[in-house]
Amino acid sequence: MKTFKLSKKYTKYLLLVGLFLLFMGLSAMAVIGNWEPISLGLIITGIVAIGIWIVLQGSNDLTSPAQEFWGRRSTQTGTNAAFAMLAFVVILGLINFLGNRYNYRLDLTENNLFTLSPATQQLVRNLNQPVKLWIFDRTQYPQDKELLENYRRQGANFSFEYVDPNSNPGLAKKFGVKDVGEVYLESGEKRKYLQKVKETELLSEQTLTNAIQEIRSDRTAKVYFLQGHGERNLETKEGSLSEAVQTLKDKNFQVETFKLTESKEVPKDANLVVIAAPQQALFADEITALKEYQKRGGSLLVTVDKKTKASELEPILQDWGIKIDDRLVVNASEFQVRSLGPTAALVSSYGNHPITQDFKNRYSFYPDARSIELVKDFKDEKNIKATPLLFTSEQSWAESNLDKIEFNAESDRQGPLILGIALSRSIESATPQPSPTPNQENKSDKPLQETRMVVLGNTDFATDGFFSQQINGDVFLNSISWLSQQDDRLLSISPKEQKNRRLNMTFLQASLLAWLSIIIVPFLGLVIAGYLWWRRR
Template sequence: MSNMKTITKNRQYLEYLFLLGPILCIMGLVAQYVSGTRSLIPLTLLITGIVIIILWLFIGSAARKFWGRRSTQVSTNAIVATLAVLGILALINFLAVRHAVRLDLTENQLFTLSPQSQQVVKSLQQPVKLWVFESNQNPANRELLENYRRSSSQFSFDFVDPELKPGVAQQFGVKSAGEVYVESGKKRQLVQNLQPGDSLSEAKVTNGITQIFSDRQAKIYFLQGHGERPLDSVQGGISQAISRLQDQNFTAQPLNLAQKSAIPTDAAAVVVAGAKRALFPGEVNALKNYLSGGGSLLIMVDPKTDLKLDSLLQEWGVKLDNRLAVDASGKGRLVGLGAATAVVTQYSQHPITKDFGNDISFYPLSRPIEITPVKGIEQTPLLITDNQSWAESNSEGEQLEFNADSDRQGPLTLGVALAKTNSTPSATQANQDTTSSRLVVLGNSEFMTNGLFEQQLNGDVFLNSVSWLSKQDQQVLSIRPKEAKNRRINLTPQLGQLLTWTALLIIPLIGFTTAGMMWWRRR
């Protein structure tokens, strides 16, 4: 009898050992969490506790009684089924991560790259990286670039805050946040200049990738032989402008029309930068023929200079005023210059200047431009001074004062962009877009010289003018922007009030009435 009591008592002690299992498991987990590493002691405690729990579940008498209950069996089946479902979901999630498939169910495929973009990215043979220099990341921009990266392992991108990483921004020559560059090897090219709230353009990104692999660099010819601004780094030279052109995949070449009777057929644009002496009639005719054949020309003429280009400019409705542009607003003091420096903060909505906002560009000793409408020519003033400016006829005087009899009150136009469609393209310009000619006339050339080029928007005026003239604004690929269709329901005020009362009063009243009727029937 005493032996039976002893055996029963020992079984009770063994069953109490079950509590040791959970305690050891908790000790092992806590020790591993505190140590932060998977050491031997926490692992031993955890395994020992699990073993004790398993032994109790299968050999203990209380366990046998526990497992013999019907409620326990039903609960066990439910737990096993739940664990099986969780295991299946975990497996599906694992396979989805390893083999991701994205479905764009929007009507216009708003979150899917166009077939042209997919083809360009999938055909990449070497790494390409897109650099977005912006302080506040736009989630839409990241999602677009993620689509590019999913299409090819050769594509990557990085968002850089110019203020936090000024060294990287300096390598790319970034002047302000929002500039986007594409890079491959040693080649870099500006893709887009984002304004606050703007989104990346798929067309510009894709065409930037296409152009950076293009073997053909657009050639910009600078007219020489008439005292033009030198292309090297001497005083008054434009070497900084030439360097930035090369960064944007342009090639700058000197052009002397006294040695060549016509503009080279591979010219993307011709620049006349601050010539001091008149052009010969044959040179003027060469420029006229070039324009009539679909060419592009940038003319920058300083005051007190007669280049004998009046016949050419007259055909486009442009006349250079011989007076000096004077700015009495005091804005010139911001850049350490006087009233003879015209400061511009007003620009037109043209591809050259549409992103300038109210930022500053300035033009020391510039001349105004007069525009007369000409049929078939689109004329757009680019640089416009404010009301406190005027065209001074007596620039030799000791003081610059407005004279209503001889001076012209502002605002003044200091730059104009012109475009004309040609009906009879010239065969000599086979490499040009012969359906249109483009001309930009600026009443100043000093703004783009070394030292002034990098200040404010001066360099952007020149670079954007060259890009527009070379027709870089015409994308290689035509990718239509994707827009969500308007699915909004336009309600009349009466219908809006009806829906409001229905949601706030009628539907709740129906619910309460139904509940009250059910309660009354069950009484």
């Protein structure tokens, strides 16, 4: 009898163990999504334990048959509870399984803040080859990760990965990462730099979708550097632009040099032409060829140095109402670039333009720079849109006598001065371009509607050694990107902003609300409760 009591005492725990194992097995199966040995073993063990408990309940009572055990009210109640729990576990497991297999999200926000636009959804679903986003940062901002998860749910060919550049320097070097937070898009052999993410500048659907649209296109912007007049060399040597050129290639630009005296015209596949600090004047036929290139929508980037004569560039710039000052800019502020002295102009003020819109108060510097002047009212007469890009401080001036650096109101020009300017002009008759050859994949399918030009009063800022300092390289790269005129392929995606639902209250209204919620309403509740207690006492 003692053995029977002991066995009956512990058999009830067998049921609990069996139900627990069964629940764990079904939960593991629901999370994993398929039948794994672990989840299957837990389920089988739990069923066996429950079966043993049932058998022992019928055989432990030697004085009563099994029918008497199952006829008990307690047995029936326990069995019903067990089946109800089992049904609950099965239903919960099925819900988790279906939720994991068939993902569905419902965005109830007013502006669908967490839903990608139809254009983005279609673009990601139709990707015919893998596209991967690389974020070189240890910090994973929740807003960015939620946005990227939305992209990944739309198509299997989109993926993203966070990489710590300090832990994986080889991969960071492969992409040319210079700072933590840089974001790159990769598809096959193509790589495209997007932006640098930080808490105040997160990823946006507009930026990411248009980057995917660009990188999946067969078009590649082609940059031609004019040579033959003492322009800056592109090969590695002192004062060359080799670092800038290599960065352009890393950003998926094609870079070539050409001489107008040999080609007679600007190549048809040129997205833009760079004239980097010529030391001699261009021939008349070269000037004509460049003007013809601009008439059909071509873009120019013109930079000068202290040896470039303004008169030699005048035939190109006069049609845009631009003049180059021969005087060098002097920086007389207390903060100067070390080892460069006062003739290195320091800029922290930028114009409102796509080239400089993200610079804010960041620094760039320009050794031996020259200021740029706009002819008064010229841009209005010629329908030219001109936007100054770079402004020096008020503690600067254009110095005419470098032997004695001292401001002279009669011969010098007081700052702030303009060191860079972006110009655009509509094309009166946009004629379709010739059909591209197999080597001209970068041409647009529709004619360009405007011609663009950027004029910078300095070239040294983009040369080897200076290019990677501060945001000098960003000024050069952003100018090239804007001039390449690839924005005709960008999708129009309006940024989504959460509507302001704040309730603006006066001090009196806020005080009244605080008294009502903290003191008056709770006090009335206590009074009513006390009155009811006293009535029922």
